[in-house]
Amino acid sequence: xxxxxxxxxxxxxxxxxxxxxxxxxxxxxxxxxxxxxxxxxxxxxxxxxxxxxxxxxxxxxxxxxxxxxxxxxxxxxxxxxxxxxxxxxxxxxxxxxxxxxxxxxxxxxxxxxxxxxxxxxxxxxxxxxx
Amino acid sequence: xxxxxxxxxxxxxxxxxxxxxxxxxxxxxxxxxxxxxxxxxxxxxxxxxxxxxxxxxxxxxxxxxxxxxxxxxxxxxxxxxxxxxxxxxxxxxxxxxxxxxx
Numbered sequence: 001x002x003x004x005x006x007x008x009x010x011x012x013x014x015x016x017x018x019x020x021x022x023x024x025x026x027x028x029x030x031x032x033x034x035x036x037x038x039x040x041x042x043x044x045x046x047x048x049x050x051x052x053x054x055x056x057x058x059x060x061x062x063x064x065x066x067x068x069x070x071x072x073x074x075x076x077x078x079x080x081x082x083x084x085x086x087x088x089x090x091x092x093x094x095x096x097x098x099x100x101x102x103x104x105x106x107x108x109x110x111x112x113x114x115x116x117x118x119x120x121x122x123x124x125x126x127x128x129x130x
Numbered sequence: 131x132x133x134x135x136x137x138x139x140x141x142x143x144x145x146x147x148x149x150x151x152x153x154x155x156x157x158x159x160x161x162x163x164x165x166x167x168x169x170x171x172x173x174x175x176x177x178x179x180x181x182x183x184x185x186x187x188x189x190x191x192x193x194x195x196x197x198x199x200x201x202x203x204x205x206x207x208x209x210x211x212x213x214x215x216x217x218x219x220x221x222x223x224x225x226x227x228x229x230x231x232x
Contacts, residue, residue, distance in 0.1 A: 001223055008232070015164045015195075016138065026215035032223075124222050126136075127230040 004118030008129030068106030
């Protein structure tokens with residue numbers, strides 16, 4: 001079965017980013033496919049490369065990035081939500097005339113249409129958030 | 131067409147769990163995750179409302195989210211089923227649609 005997962009909450013806001021990551025791992029462990037993971041609102045903070053939590057804390061951004069590498073996941077950040085919160089990839093930073101980018105490997109920035117397409121192409125769309 | 135209702139807020143803090151119970155139909159499933167896990171406890175001001183819903187709906191709790199809050203499964207309402215993330219995935223497969231009560 002094909003899944004799209006939507007995440008509306010930041011990595012250290014409450015629990016939903018953790019829940020979504022564990023759900024995604026369970027989906028893959030059962031042999032299902034994840035068509036797309038769409039990060040919206042504060043959820044785009046899951047895509048920052050520059051977060052440095054204390055050494056004994058989990059680094060959700062890296063865990064998503066590694067899961068993406070392992071399973072070739074399509075991790076999409078909403079462009080409007082990302083721009084508001086200062087999450088930039090190289091081309092977006094250049095287009096905005098900024099001096100740096102901070103997106104972590106495995107994520108890319110795109111529009112809400114990607115969420116709608118995910119809903120159409122997947123058998124199930126599961127939403128996590130606050 | 132059965133629906134899985136995913137609730138993640140405590141019924142003692144927000145009204146989303148009550149809204150869910152008011153909208154869920156016979157044959158639907160309700161899964162408590164995150165702070166909603168406390169709704170699984172028996173002997174609370176909310177437990178009678180959940181018991182009423184259980185007459186024609188299946189009710190589950192993510193066991194890990196219950197124990198993460200220092201609560202054990204033996205305090206749950208009889209008939210609430212504790213599941214893990216694999217069981218969570220199974221519920222999303224078994225139900226044609228899902229609704230997250232954020």
